[in-house]
Amino acid sequence: MNFGQSIIEALETMNGNKLRSGLTILGIVIGVGAVIAMLAVGQGAQDTITGAISGIGTNLVFVTSGNDILNVRNPKPLTLGDAQAIADPYSAPDVLAVAPIIQGRNDVTAGGQTMSVSVTGTTPEYFILQNYALIEGEFLTQDNLQGNASAAVIGPGVADKLFGRRNGVVGETIRISGQPFRIVGLLESKGGGTFGSQDNQVIIPFTTAQTRLIHRSVLNEVDQLYVQAANAKAVPAATDEIKQILRQRHRTPVGVDDFTVFSQADFLSIATTVTGVFTIFLGGIAGISLLVGGIGIMNIMLVSVTERTREIGLRKALGARKRDILVQFLIESSMLSLIGGIIGILLGWFLGFIVGRIAAATGNPFNPAISVDAILLATLFSAAVGLFFGIYPANRAASLEPVEALRYE
Amino acid sequence: MTSDCVICAEDLMKVYQMGQVEVNALAGVSINIERGEVVAIMGPSGSGKSTLMNILGCLDLPSSGKYILDGEAVETLNDDQLANIRNRKVGFIFQSFNLLSRTTALGNVELPLRYAGKISNRKERARAALDSVGLGDRISHRPTELSGGQQQRVAIARALVNNPAIIMADEPTGNLDSKVGKEILELLLGLNRDKGTTLIIVTHDPTIAAQTQRIIHLRDGLIEEKQ
Numbered sequence: 020m021n022f023g024q025s026i027i028e029a030l031e032t033m034n035g036n037k038l039r040s041g042l043t044i045l046g047i048v049i050g051v052g053a054v055i056a057m058l059a060v061g062q063g064a065q066d067t068i069t070g071a072i073s074g075i076g077t078n079l080v081f082v083t084s085g086n087d088i089l090n091v092r093n094p095k096p097l098t099l100g101d102a103q104a105i106a107d108p109y110s111a112p113d114v115l116a117v118a119p120i121i122q123g124r125n126d127v128t129a130g131g132q133t134m135s136v137s138v139t140g141t142t143p144e145y146f147i148l149q150n151y152a153l154i155e156g157e158f159l160t161q162d163n164l165q166g167n168a169s170a171a172v173i174g175p176g177v178a179d180k181l182f183g184r185r186n187g188v189v190g191e192t193i194r195i196s197g198q199p200f201r202i203v204g205l206l207e208s209k210g211g212g213t214f215g216s217q218d219n220q221v222i223i224p225f226t227t228a229q230t231r232l233i234h235r236s237v238l239n240e241v242d243q244l245y246v247q248a249a250n251a252k253a254v255p256a257a258t259d260e261i262k263q264i265l266r267q268r269h270r271t272p273v274g275v276d277d278f279t280v281f282s283q284a285d286f287l288s289i290a291t292t293v294t295g296v297f298t299i300f301l302g303g304i305a306g307i308s309l310l311v312g313g314i315g316i317m318n319i320m321l322v323s324v325t326e327r328t329r330e331i332g333l334r335k336a337l338g339a340r341k342r343d344i345l346v347q348f349l350i351e352s353s354m355l356s357l358i359g360g361i362i363g364i365l366l367g368w369f370l371g372f373i374v375g376r377i378a379a380a381t382g383n384p385f386n387p388a389i390s391v392d393a394i395l396l397a398t399l400f401s402a403a404v405g406l407f408f409g410i411y412p413a414n415r416a417a418s419l420e421p422v423e424a425l426r427y428e
Numbered sequence: 429m430t431s432d433c434v435i436c437a438e439d440l441m442k443v444y445q446m447g448q449v450e451v452n453a454l455a456g457v458s459i460n461i462e463r464g465e466v467v468a469i470m471g472p473s474g475s476g477k478s479t480l481m482n483i484l485g486c487l488d489l490p491s492s493g494k495y496i497l498d499g500e501a502v503e504t505l506n507d508d509q510l511a512n513i514r515n516r517k518v519g520f521i522f523q524s525f526n527l528l529s530r531t532t533a534l535g536n537v538e539l540p541l542r543y544a545g546k547i548s549n550r551k552e553r554a555r556a557a558l559d560s561v562g563l564g565d566r567i568s569h570r571p572t573e574l575s576g577g578q579q580q581r582v583a584i585a586r587a588l589v590n591n592p593a594i595i596m597a598d599e600p601t602g603n604l605d606s607k608v609g610k611e612i613l614e615l616l617l618g619l620n621r622d623k624g625t626t627l628i629i630v631t632h633d634p635t636i637a638a639q640t641q642r643i644i645h646l647r648d649g650l651i652e653e654k655q
Binding site: 338 | 482488508522531539543590
């Protein structure tokens with residue numbers, strides 16, 4: 020029997036029962052739409068998170084005090100001395116640069132505007148490590164550092180809020196917790212980061228921060244060390260060297276480090292795992308609705324087979340083979356799910372778009388990404404659902420005895 | 429058995445299992461029908477008429493006995509081969525027409541051709557068949573838009589579109605009034621005259637049976653033949 024003709028016939032049959040076919044298709048539309056939208060949201064979240072992490076650079080290593088896995092008593096804080104030891108090219112040949120970080124949150128004021136921003140005290144190396152670019156002015160210098168200078172490099176978000184412009188702010192004065200600082204540089208926008216937007220920050224010399232703004236209990240204590248390895252491949256070697264140096268300096272027994280060394284790759288793999296699980300979880304829940312839609316198809320097809328028993332008997336009397344009847348009903352159920360699948364893709368795309376819009380409106384821009392994979396997956400899955408849930412009814416139709424079927428009232 | 433017999437059936441038995449009881453619907457029927465014959469099968473209800481027709485039409489297989497239809501030994505065939513025989517050698521006409529209600533007259537007549545495999549001039553052949561039953565101007569009407577007589581004409585066109593060796597009509601005029609019934613019977617007999625199609629009519633109506641060449645009376649699954 021001609022395949023194209025069968026499809027036309029299936030469409031005619033569906034057209035004959037518009038409401039019923041429509042509701043059955045709706046089940047699949049919702050299922051496929053949900054799967055597409057959820058996968059898109061998951062993928063979008065993953066892209067945003069991994070994008071932010073990739074933004075920090077592939078050869079960066081972070082060192083913090085304390086141990087996340089083992090319980091260590093009285094961990095020694097990291098100090099400037101540790102930073103200098105790691106920067107020593109003889110004991111750590113794979114380390115290119117080290118930047119100590121000390122961070123706090125302070126009110127910044129200028130021209131009557133106030134905002135609370137993250138203030139970072141660090142060394143000039145920090146700018147190289149972070150790959151910052153400037154709109155105007157210059158980065159902090161070694162002179163700023165040694166002279167406890169009241170100099171600040173500000174992010175574009177701060178400039179927007181305090182001055183309402185992104186040019187000519189160098190030379191202006193801002194007050195950080197009431198103390199005046201002169202702006203020496205304005206950073207280019209980098210977008211959102213792992214720990215909030217990098218655009219809303221102020222960077223000042225480490226020495227100035229330590230003595231005047233961000234007080235720590237131990238002399239020369241730092242919150243974090245940013246370490247740049249010679250290249251991405253040298254990260255494991257650099258990590259080992261850092262651990263060696265710090266174990267020696269902190270005099271910790273083997274295996275109970277009182278510090279944690281973390282690379283961007285570690286962040287990335289954790290984030291990918293988390294968002295992957297998240298995506299599978301969302302997709303799985305959406306998949307359940309697709310399954311329910313499939314059961315709807317099976318239900319309707321069974322009703323249809325019962326209703327059309329006489330027709331099946333007649334077709335068999337006219338020479339239809341078992342296979343012809345089977346194909347006819349399978350085409351019908353597949354058409355139901357395929358049409359549902361196509362509309363569902365559009366719905367899913369639309370839902371993803373709406374989610375993206377809502378995210379943008381609430382200030383967390385992220386793009387739900389509808390991948391070709393997701394579309395293929397949903398289409399194939401919906402067609403498979405139609406086939407799978409169509410097999411039983413179709414088989415039932417095909418195995419009817421012609422005599423019995425013709426006699427059926 | 430002459431070589432010209434289109435239906436050669438020998439000692440056909442059909443046993444149905446109805447729960448615990450075995451019912452002998454056919455208790456050994458031998459029947460020879462020659463090419464071009466017009467035969468009526470009569471008998472009270474429960475006499476095995478329908479069972480015999482189902483078996484002769486290859487809708488059902490006998491429990492035992494031999495049956496050769498147009499040179500093919502039917503009892504050895506599988507389901508698909510039976511479907512093929514029904515498609516090529518048998519045309520069915522039913523009391524209740526059995527047309528597909530959503531399909532046009534042309535589509536209904538085309539149906540057997542579609543199950544026959546690749547046929548290029550399907551539409552033309554279906555149209556010609558409708559022409560030959562006098563419905564050439566009704567090809568795109570649906571069954572609900574046709575009268576009973578016209579619907580049965582569509583069914584006849586459908587039965588003869590594949591040029592079958594025999595046409596089996598089960599009470600073809602049962603749902604029609606006597607005037608239209610007469611026209612339908614005339615049409616069937618005309619097919620026999622013009623094309624030499626073998627015709628088997630199952631009927632209750634003695635006036636219809638009287639117009640055939642031979643009447644086979646069935647009673648309790650056995651033949652009481654009268655010439």
